[in-house]
Every structure is written in structure tokens, then in C-alpha cells.
Amino acid sequence: MAAQWHEKTDEELLALIGQQHHLAFATLVRRHTQRFYAVAYRHLLTKTDAEDVVQDAFLKLWQNPKLYQAERGAKFTTWFYQIILNACVDVNKKKKPLALPEDFDVADARPTALDDLVEKEESQQVKEALAGLPEQQRMAMNLCFYEALSNEEAANIMGIHLKALQSLLMRAKTTLKDKMQKTRKEFRHAS
Amino acid sequence: MQADNDLDQWLNKLALETPATNLAERIIAAAAVAPAPMPTATWWSEWRSWLAPAPAYALVSVLFLSVLAGYHLPDIDDTNGSAVELWDEDFSL
Numbered sequence: 001m002a003a004q005w006h007e008k009t010d011e012e013l014l015a016l017i018g019q020q021h022h023l024a025f026a027t028l029v030r031r032h033t034q035r036f037y038a039v040a041y042r043h044l045l046t047k048t049d050a051e052d053v054v055q056d057a058f059l060k061l062w063q064n065p066k067l068y069q070a071e072r073g074a075k076f077t078t079w080f081y082q083i084i085l086n087a088c089v090d091v092n093k094k095k096k097p098l099a100l101p102e103d104f105d106v107a108d109a110r111p112t113a114l115d116d117l118v119e120k121e122e123s124q125q126v127k128e129a130l131a132g133l134p135e136q137q138r139m140a141m142n143l144c145f146y147e148a149l150s151n152e153e154a155a156n157i158m159g160i161h162l163k164a165l166q167s168l169l170m171r172a173k174t175t176l177k178d179k180m181q182k183t184r185k186e187f188r189h190a191s
Numbered sequence: 192m193q194a195d196n197d198l199d200q201w202l203n204k205l206a207l208e209t210p211a212t213n214l215a216e217r218i219i220a221a222a223a224v225a226p227a228p229m230p231t232a233t234w235w236s237e238w239r240s241w242l243a244p245a246p247a248y249a250l251v252s253v254l255f256l257s258v259l260a261g262y263h264l265p266d267i268d269d270t271n272g273s274a275v276e277l278w279d280e281d282f283s284l
Contacts (some may be wrong), residue, residue, distance in 0.1 A: 022222065026222075029215050029219055029222075030219075032220065033214050034214075047210065050210075053219065055214070055218050058218045059221055062222045062225060075236065119206065123204050125204075126204050142277070145199075146205075156236075176201075
């Protein structure tokens with residue numbers, strides 16, 4: 001029975017969700033939560049906000065499945081990327097300026113603690129660099145680099161022209177390269 | 192080109208904080224106690240939505256048709272005298 005659910009497409013599951021099939025909803029949620037959480041996290045850069053955005057979006061879909069209109073021709077994932085990113089923009093509007101998480105743990109006694117610390121440090125540097133990007137540029141990097149979507153699909157999700165998206169990506173990469181080189185110089189000075 | 196590769200490697204160092212205690216299961220549990228979804232339209236719900244304002248349609252139709260047919264309230268002058276005259280008659284003892 002469970003295998004049957006997993007074979008269904010997103011659109012078939014959504015049709016069943018419209019008939020209040022809880023199992024169809026559960027299948028859709030299990031299939032996509034991690035992906036949309038990742039998108040929300042890379043935009044908001046805080047775990048709790050990202051979790052809230054994804055949970056709210058799925059619950060709204062459960063309570064009103066008609067929000068997704070299959071006849072418009074958009075894939076469920078394309079449409080839901082828009083929902084998630086719009087929700088992220090709203091969250092950022094409410095909590096400007098962007099708060100960076102202070103999630104460094106004190107190094108523990110394990111032999112790999114130093115490696116962990118270096119990894120966390122690097123992750124934090126990337127996180128800060130992304131947080132410093134304008135929202136549209138961050139969104140473009142999120143979709144094209146991390147989600148590996150085509151430029152056309154990303155432009156469609158963001159509701160902008162392809163040229164505009166390419167321009168956003170170009171500017172974002174230039175800024176990020178500068179930031180990367182700066183942090184590497186600082187690291188060399190420190191060591 | 193090398194700079195692009197370096198950038199890609201650097202960006203891949205962004206680690207995701209894993210969602211707390213199984214986000215998907217929490218969403219499913221929340222949906223189980225959330226109000227039931229609005230069912231999608233069926234032929235009878237479509238009909239019901241059309242029929243719901245039927246009394247309003249009927250009233251508007253009657254008013255419109257009565258205007259078309261020239262129907263109006265009886266003119267008070269058609270009785271015995273105008274409203275003022277009737278008033279006078281009632282109270283002039």
C-alpha cells in the first residue's frame with residue numbers, strides 16, 4: 001500500500017489531498033520537506049525560521065489544496081518554491097536587519113573537535129557572505145547553485161526575465177568571490 | 192575558471208543545520224489536528240453555490256418584471272381624495 005503512494009506523482013497526491021486524504025498529504029510532506037527546508041534555510045539562515053516557513057506552507061496547502069492550480073501548468077515543486085521564497089521574504093521583512101545565528105558550540109573533547117571547529121568556521125563564513133547579499137541575489141544563488149535548477153526555471157520561480165536572473169547571478173558571484181578572498185587572506189594572517 | 196571552481200567549493204561548505212526532531216513528522220502531526228481541508232468542488236457543491244442566492248434572484252426578478260409590466264402601488268388619489276384631504280377629513284370634526 002505504502003509503495004503505491006510513493007509511486008504517485010505530486011499532482012496525483014494533490015488531487016487526493018483535495019479529497020482530504022491524509023496519507024497523500026503525509027507522502028507529499030515526506031517527499032519534499034527536506035528540499036524546501038534547505039531552500040528556506042539558505043535564504044533565512046536560521047533553523048527555526050526555516051522550519052516555521054516550511055510547516056506553515058504545508059499546513060496552508062493541507063487546509064486549502066485549491067491554492068495549487070494544476071491547470072495553470074506549473075509543476076508542484078516550481079509553484080511551492082515560489083510559496084516558500086515569498087514566505088521567506090515576508091519573514092525577513094519582519095525581522096530586519098537580518099540576525100545571524102550565534103551557533104558556535106564550545107569545542108568538545110573529541111579528537112575531531114578541531115576539524116569540526118574549522119568546518120563550522122568555514123560554514124559560518126559562507127553563511128555571513130550569503131547573508132550580506134541583497135535578497136534577490138541570494139534567492140538566485142539559492143535556486144541556481146544550491147538547488148541546481150536551470151536558469152529558466154529559477155527565473156520563472158522568481159518571476160523575472162532570464163537576463164535579469166543572469167545579471168543577479170553575476171553580481172552575486174562577484175561579491176562572493178571578493179568575500180572569499182578576503183576571508184582567506186584573514187585566515188592566512190591569523191595562522 | 193579556477194576562481195569559479197574555488198567559489199563553488201567554498202559555497203559548498205555552507206552546512207545545513209538539520210531540522211529539529213523530524214520536521215516532516217511534525218508537519219504531518221500538525222495537519223492531523225488542524226481543521227479539515229476544504230473539499231474540492233463537486234457537481235452538487237457547484238449547484239448548491241448557484242442555488243444559495245436563489246431567494247435574492249427571485250426578489251430582484253419580481254421587482255424588475257413588475258416595473259416592466261407598469262405595475263405600481265395604488266395611487267392614493269385613486270381613492271377618495273389626496274392624502275392631505277384624507278387627513279383633513281379624519282381630524283376636522
